[in-house]
Structures are given as C-alpha cells and as structure tokens.
Amino acid sequence: MTIPDMNFPDATAEDGAIPVHLGLLRKGQRAEVIGLDETAATTPLPPGELERRMIEMGLIEGARLEVLHEGFPGSDPIAVRIADHILALRRAEAHAVLVSPLA
Amino acid sequence: MSSTAILAGPPRIALVGNPNCGKTALFNALTGARQKVANYPGVTVERKVGEFLSPAGARVQIIDLPGTYSLRARSPDEEVTRDVVLGRFEHETPPDVMVCVADATNLRLHLRLVLELRKLGRPIILALNMMDVAEARGCRVDAGALSAALGVPVVPTVAIRRHGVRGLLDQIDRTVALASGSSAALSGVAPCGWSEPTASDLRAYHREVEDVLAAALRDAGRPSLATRRIDAALLHPAIGLPFLFLVLFLMFQAVFAWAAWPMDMIDAGLTWFQGTVGAALPDGLLKSLVTDGIIAGVGSVLIFLPQILVLFFFILILESTGYMARAAFLLDRLMGGVGLHGRAFIPLLSSFACAVPGIMAARTIENRTDRLATIMIAPLMTCSARLPVYTLIIAAFVPNRTMLGGLVGLQGLVMFTLYAAGILSALAVAFVLKRTVFKGAREPLLMELPSYRLPSARDVLLGLFERARIFLARAGTVIFAIMILLWFLGTFPAAPDGATGPAIDYSFAGMLGHALAPLLAPIGFTWQIAIALVPGMAAREVAVAALGTVYALSETGDALSGSLASVLAADWSLPTALSLLAWFIFAPQCVSTLSVVKRETNSWFWMLAMVAYMTLLAYGAAFVTFRVASALLGG
Structure with a gap:
C-alpha cells in the first residue's frame, strides 16, 4: 500500500513542518490542526456546512489530536482523540482538516 | 405557595x-x-x-x-x-x-x-x-x-x-x-x-x-485510560467486527433462553384466568367473546412482553455503556458498501424489537435521502412481532436438537438464519435504492465516541418500564379492538344446522379466506393461512391467534403454540411452512409501522411504496421457496 503524494504548495505551517491532510494520518500519529479547507473533501453538504460541523465537534485551529483507531476494511473510518473526547470520522471528510504532524 | x-x-x-x-x-x-x-x-x-x-x-x-x-x-x-x-x-x-x-x-x-x-x-x-x-x-x-x-x-x-x-x-x-x-x-x-x-x-x-x-x-x-484500553480491543480491525456479531448472536439466544420462564408464568396465569372467567359466565356468545375473543387474543400478544423486554434490555445496555456508537463506527465502512450511514445501525438495531421506535430513531440521521433509505429497510429487520409466527412454525417443523455439545440449539439456529435473511435482504434493498432513487454521496460521519460507562440499573429499569407501558397500551387498544373484530368475523354468520366443517368455515372470515385462497395457492398457502393473514394485516403477531381460531383451538400462548404446532405439523407440508416463513420475512403486515412511516416521511407515496415493494418481495420469496422446496422434497 502506498501513501498518496502530498502536494500542498500554498499551505505553510508556522513551525515549518509540512502540512498534511488529516485523512492521510495513520494510527498512532499525533498532529496539530492548522486549518480547515472544505474544498479538499468530497461532501454532499452545502458550502460552509462541513467546516461548521467540524468546528462544533472540536476540529479547530490549534487543537491537538491523535489517531487512536482505524476501521475495517480499508482503515476507514478513523477515531481521533481531540483534547478530552474521541471523534469518529471518515477519511474522505478528514481531508478537509489540514494538520501539522507532531513528533 | x-x-x-x-x-x-x-x-x-x-x-x-x-x-x-x-x-x-x-x-x-x-x-x-x-x-x-x-x-x-x-x-x-x-x-x-x-x-x-x-x-x-x-x-x-x-x-x-x-x-x-x-x-x-x-x-x-x-x-x-x-x-x-x-x-x-x-x-x-x-x-x-x-x-x-x-x-x-x-x-x-x-x-x-x-x-x-x-x-x-x-x-x-x-x-x-x-x-x-x-x-x-x-x-x-x-x-x-x-x-x-x-x-x-x-x-x-x-x-x-x-x-x-x-x-x-x-x-x-x-x-x-x-x-x-x-x-x-x-x-x-x-x-x-x-x-x-x-x-x-x-x-x-x-x-x-x-x-x-x-x-x-x-x-x-x-x-480515560480504561476507555482507551477497551477500545484497543473492541475497535481492533481483527477483533472488532467478530465481537460485535458475537454480541448480537448472544442477544438473540438470550431472547429465547431468558424469556422462556416468564412466558410460561404468563401463560399459566392466562390459562387460569380464562378458566375462571369461563366458569363464571353462562355458555353463549358473551362467554365466547370474552374467553375466545378477548382473553385468548390479547393473551397471545401479551405473552411476548418478556421477549420484547429482553431485546430492549440489550439495546438499553448497549446505548448506555457507549458501545452503540462503536458499533456504528465498526459498521460504517461495511454499511457504506450498500450506501448506508453508520448511524443507520441504531435505528436498524431498534427495529429488531419493533420497527416503530426504529423508524423514529432514524431522525438522528441528518440527510433526507440517507434517512429515507434507512426507514424503507427498517421493517425488514425481524421485529419481535414476527417471533410468535417463527416460534410456532419452527416448533412444528424443526426438531428440538442441540448441536456443538449443547451450546447451540437447532431451533435457535433456524431462527438466526431467518434474522440473517432479513438483514441481508435489507442490505440488498438499500443497495438498489442508493443506486436508483436515493443517489448521492453519503452524509458525513462526525460522531463522538463517548467514554465507556457502567449503566445504572435504575435508568435501565426506567427505560424498560417505559417500553413495557407502550407495548401494553398497544395490546390494550389496537390489538384488543382487532381481536373483537376478528372474533366477530370468525363467529358470524353461524354455521348452519348439520354442518360438517368447523364453524369458521361458514363465517365472514371463512368467505374472505376462500376468496383469497386462489391468489395464495401458487405460494403453497392453505385457505386457513389465507384467513389468518386477513387479521394479520393489522399486526403480525395476531396471525398466530388467528390460526388458533381457524383451527378451532381454545388454548392461549404456549399451550396454543403447543397444540397448534402439532395440528400444523400434521396439516401443512414442509414447503408450505417454509413458504410462510419466507412470506413473513418481507410482508408489510403492520398498520402501526405503516402509519409511522407516513408520519415520519410526511408522505403517502413512501408509505405506499413500502407496501408495494414489501408485498412483491414477500410473494416472490414465498413463491420461490415453495417451488424450490417442493421440487427438492419431491412434493
């Protein structure tokens, strides 16, 4: 299995780490949210709605997260711990979250 | 103040x-x-x-x-x-x-x-x-x-x-x-x-x-470290799904094992009550109405209260521990294969107890087409009202043997197969719906997985109490009224003097059954089944009591099932029995479900669409089952 090529010319992280889509993280990886970009995800929702729902569920700039579990088959959906709670989401929508991986 | x-x-x-x-x-x-x-x-x-x-x-x-x-x-x-x-x-x-x-x-x-x-x-x-x-x-x-x-x-x-x-x-x-x-x-x-x-x-x-x-x-x-450790096991790619299916399998076994004793108690109580009331009333129409119509009829439904409570007990425990959200997580990808949302799992699981709360639980699905697809397939989940029919036919035609050293009963296994048939057909229908009428991407899954918690006995008991009250209210109103109507249809007009067949043969119900019989003959149904299906349109469990009336039996509950089972075993061929089981997997025989679909979708169209597709499936499945079984068994 190959991880798709990550190519985000516009995005730059404050600390210099390469920003990644949350949808590409694997189990055990930690990251900090640096931005939300709905256009990177496929969604039937009206514009702006996915972003608002994500903020409501704690996916907001500065939030630190860790991918705890992966579904089966296809390692999808994922369960992510954000601060005090665990959020389940599909990789397709997780692409809308830009994160900066932490060591 | x-x-x-x-x-x-x-x-x-x-x-x-x-x-x-x-x-x-x-x-x-x-x-x-x-x-x-x-x-x-x-x-x-x-x-x-x-x-x-x-x-x-x-x-x-x-x-x-x-x-x-x-x-x-x-x-x-x-x-x-x-x-x-x-x-x-x-x-x-x-x-x-x-x-x-x-x-x-x-x-x-x-x-x-x-x-x-x-x-x-x-x-x-x-x-x-x-x-x-x-x-x-x-x-x-x-x-x-x-x-x-x-x-x-x-x-x-x-x-x-x-x-x-x-x-x-x-x-x-x-x-x-x-x-x-x-x-x-x-x-x-x-x-x-x-x-x-x-x-x-x-x-x-x-x-x-x-x-x-x-x-x-x-x-x-x-x-919570405990939550993390439990999830490491229960959401494990290799363990998660097998564990979930094990939980569901145990749940269905428990519905039969745990409910048996209280069901016997209710049955004994009803028999005693029927005898006492019968002895106190003079022979005649009133006695027939009270003992055969009301007590026997309502009793045949009341007896399933323990099974419904066991099912809801499991559902309440799964919800209050926090496992239900995990089940939705585990099933999201699989259900996504047929276009369903992981969250559809909760309404569908509730539908095993009764499609009415199940369809109402679909409200938590935000997207309209996702929600409609879930509502349309919810009645294919085997609700507890089908249990009396399944139990009766299985008791009559499947030997009571145990397998795997007494761990699994053969009758329970057949029951599990019937449940599985309902689930698989529901997935197939969803697959077709999501590719034809309900096209479009799935609603996003953004679902909190709450920390695991020990459920409180008090909250579970209050939840069960509520469900029991709703079920008893139904038995006391809709089913009570249907039983009286059924008794009327089966009693009038009375058999002429010197009649040879059972009295019901000459009644309105008999006429209706005989009229329907040619339609149902290709799927192997006898005219007695045709009669039982008429009141069974109101609620599936009524069909058992109706069969009891058709075969002129006067017992209730288990006693009725016992003697009815032996009558059926002698009267029906095995292909007929299998055909009836296939019919009940699909048949839209529940006025309450249809009315809640009408209310929830706010449309007659979806309700009628449900009646049409389920009736077609039921007739088709029964037809195929009857023909194949007849050919295989040389009938």
Whole structure:
C-alpha cells in the first residue's frame, strides 16, 4: 500500500513542518490542526456546512489530536482523540482538516 | 405557595445538553417514574415530560429535550430542541428556566452550547454533570470560578448516583423565583440575541470557551485510560467486527433462553384466568367473546412482553455503556458498501424489537435521502412481532436438537438464519435504492465516541418500564379492538344446522379466506393461512391467534403454540411452512409501522411504496421457496 503524494504548495505551517491532510494520518500519529479547507473533501453538504460541523465537534485551529483507531476494511473510518473526547470520522471528510504532524 | 403563585401554571424547566452528557439520567433522578412520553404535535419526536416537587413546595414541570451539539439544528430531532428553546414551537410556551447539562470531563466541547444558550436571554442553570468521573481522572473544575466566568449559576451533579440533585433543586427554586420577579418588573423577557452562527462566530465561541476554561479549569486531568484500553480491543480491525456479531448472536439466544420462564408464568396465569372467567359466565356468545375473543387474543400478544423486554434490555445496555456508537463506527465502512450511514445501525438495531421506535430513531440521521433509505429497510429487520409466527412454525417443523455439545440449539439456529435473511435482504434493498432513487454521496460521519460507562440499573429499569407501558397500551387498544373484530368475523354468520366443517368455515372470515385462497395457492398457502393473514394485516403477531381460531383451538400462548404446532405439523407440508416463513420475512403486515412511516416521511407515496415493494418481495420469496422446496422434497 502506498501513501498518496502530498502536494500542498500554498499551505505553510508556522513551525515549518509540512502540512498534511488529516485523512492521510495513520494510527498512532499525533498532529496539530492548522486549518480547515472544505474544498479538499468530497461532501454532499452545502458550502460552509462541513467546516461548521467540524468546528462544533472540536476540529479547530490549534487543537491537538491523535489517531487512536482505524476501521475495517480499508482503515476507514478513523477515531481521533481531540483534547478530552474521541471523534469518529471518515477519511474522505478528514481531508478537509489540514494538520501539522507532531513528533 | 403564595410566593410562586405569580406564574400562570407550574414553572417549566427544559433540560438541554450535548448527547452523552447524562441528561436522561438527570431527568430520571429528578422525576423518578413520574414521566410521560408522548409526541410533539405534527412531528414524531418523542416528548418526555416529568414533574417534581421543589424544596420550596412548587410543582415543577420538566421537559427532556433531544441532545444536540448546537442550536443550529441539523436533524428533525435537533430542530425540536431549537424550536422549543427559542419559543418557536406552536402550542408550547418557551421554558421558564433552562437547565443546561454538561459533561465535566468534556467541557471544551460542551460549554459552547452553554454560550449559545446564554444568548437567548433566558434564565439558565448549568448542571456540571459526571463530577465523580472528572475527579477520578484528576480533572478539577472550580464551579465557583466557572459560574463567575459564565455569569450563570453552576451546580455540580452526579446524575446516575443522584448526587447534587438537592443542590440543583434549590438552585431551580432560586432561579424560578428570580425569573418570576424580574419578568413582573421588566414586563417581558430579555431580547433574544441568538442568530445562527457562522464559522467565524463558532471560532469566537471557541475562543470564549478557552478563556472560561483558563479561569475555571484547575487541572485538565487525563483522558480515560480504561476507555482507551477497551477500545484497543473492541475497535481492533481483527477483533472488532467478530465481537460485535458475537454480541448480537448472544442477544438473540438470550431472547429465547431468558424469556422462556416468564412466558410460561404468563401463560399459566392466562390459562387460569380464562378458566375462571369461563366458569363464571353462562355458555353463549358473551362467554365466547370474552374467553375466545378477548382473553385468548390479547393473551397471545401479551405473552411476548418478556421477549420484547429482553431485546430492549440489550439495546438499553448497549446505548448506555457507549458501545452503540462503536458499533456504528465498526459498521460504517461495511454499511457504506450498500450506501448506508453508520448511524443507520441504531435505528436498524431498534427495529429488531419493533420497527416503530426504529423508524423514529432514524431522525438522528441528518440527510433526507440517507434517512429515507434507512426507514424503507427498517421493517425488514425481524421485529419481535414476527417471533410468535417463527416460534410456532419452527416448533412444528424443526426438531428440538442441540448441536456443538449443547451450546447451540437447532431451533435457535433456524431462527438466526431467518434474522440473517432479513438483514441481508435489507442490505440488498438499500443497495438498489442508493443506486436508483436515493443517489448521492453519503452524509458525513462526525460522531463522538463517548467514554465507556457502567449503566445504572435504575435508568435501565426506567427505560424498560417505559417500553413495557407502550407495548401494553398497544395490546390494550389496537390489538384488543382487532381481536373483537376478528372474533366477530370468525363467529358470524353461524354455521348452519348439520354442518360438517368447523364453524369458521361458514363465517365472514371463512368467505374472505376462500376468496383469497386462489391468489395464495401458487405460494403453497392453505385457505386457513389465507384467513389468518386477513387479521394479520393489522399486526403480525395476531396471525398466530388467528390460526388458533381457524383451527378451532381454545388454548392461549404456549399451550396454543403447543397444540397448534402439532395440528400444523400434521396439516401443512414442509414447503408450505417454509413458504410462510419466507412470506413473513418481507410482508408489510403492520398498520402501526405503516402509519409511522407516513408520519415520519410526511408522505403517502413512501408509505405506499413500502407496501408495494414489501408485498412483491414477500410473494416472490414465498413463491420461490415453495417451488424450490417442493421440487427438492419431491412434493
């Protein structure tokens, strides 16, 4: 299995780490949210709605997260711990979250 | 009493909070069994209302609103919460005081709703729930500082142990007194400052939450280690799904094993009651109506109460422990294969008990086409009303043997196969629907996985009590009326003098059955089955009692099943029995389900579409089963 090529010319992280889509993280990886970009995800929702729902569920700039579990088959959906709670989401929508991986 | 007499009627309190905040436990702690479940007018969202006496002696009415993360409603359920708190709901005055329930271990997520509610300009009390869990995790919240930062009274509670309830009651008294005083003085409520938040408004709310937490959170504590360890096993790619299927398999075995003893008790009680009443009444039509029509008929339905309660017991436990959300997580990808949302699992699982609460639970699915697809397949889940029919036919045609050293019964295995057939056909129908009428991408899955919790016995018992009450109300109304109608159809006109066949042969029901018989002959149904299907249109379980009447038997419940089973074993061929089982997997025979589909979809079209597709499937499946079985068995 190959991880798709990550190519985000516009995005730059404050600390210099390469920003990644949350949808590409694997189990055990930690990251900090640096931005939300709905256009990177496929969604039937009206514009702006996915972003608002994500903020409501704690996916907001500065939030630190860790991918705890992966579904089966296809390692999808994922369960992510954000601060005090665990959020389940599909990789397709997780692409809308830009994160900066932490060591 | 005089000080609270300013308000017209008892003060009304609304409980608002995120899902998983322990709101229902708090509602139970405040009201005990003094609660009523009804529907909001016009929508089938359950409206739970209770009453309690406050320490000051005031009668207080309390409403438990559906859980929501935001006042920006996304589903019909959340719309009710929004409309009630905003006072937009017709026939319902806005609540005098809102008690916002927040999980103390998860304030970052839960406080934003408090900030939104604060904008409404109405009195709020914050119940800081699950304080015991917070302390155990080293999370220290300063309730005084939180109250100062929010400008709202804060009461720490542990709802499942009923701790802090007294403090909350005292605060309700104070707030109600203050509200009635200020509204008299200001002659009106404060203006509502809430408007639907944009993404930047939400970010602003979030920053405000961070400021509040900086002032009130002394120690953030650690996330639940137990939850993480349990999930490492139960959400494991290799263990997760097998464990889930094991849980479901055990659940269905328990429905039979645990319910057997109470069912025998009910049966014995009914037989005794029937005998006593029968002995006290003179022979004639009245005796026939009371003993054969009412007691035998309603009894044949009452006897399934234990099985329904065992099913709901499992569903309540799965919900209150937090496993239900994990099940949705585990199944999202698989269900996505047929276009269903992982969240559709909860309505579908509830449909195993009864499609009516199942279809109503589909309200939590935000997207309309996802929701319609779930509603359309929910009745294919084997509901408990099919159990009497399955039990009867299995008892008549499947030997009672055990396999694998007594672990698995053959009859239970056949039953499991019938359940599996329902599930697989539901998935197939969903697959077709999502590729034809309900095209479009799936609604996103953004679902909180709550920390695991031990369920409280009290909350589970109250939940079971509620289900039992709803079931008994149905047995006492719809089924009672149908039984009387059925008795009438089966009794009049009376058999002529010197008749040779059973009396029902000459009645209206007999005529109807004979008229339908040619239609059902290609699928192997006898005219007796045709007669039983007529009242069975109202509710599936009625078909068993109807068969009892058709075969002129007078026992109830298990005794009826016992003697009916031997009659059927002698009278029907095996292909006929299998054909009837296949019919019942699909047949849309439940007026309650159809009426709830009509209400929930707000359309006759979807209800009629359901009747049409299920009847076609039922006839087709029965036809194929009968032909194949006849060919294989040389019938």
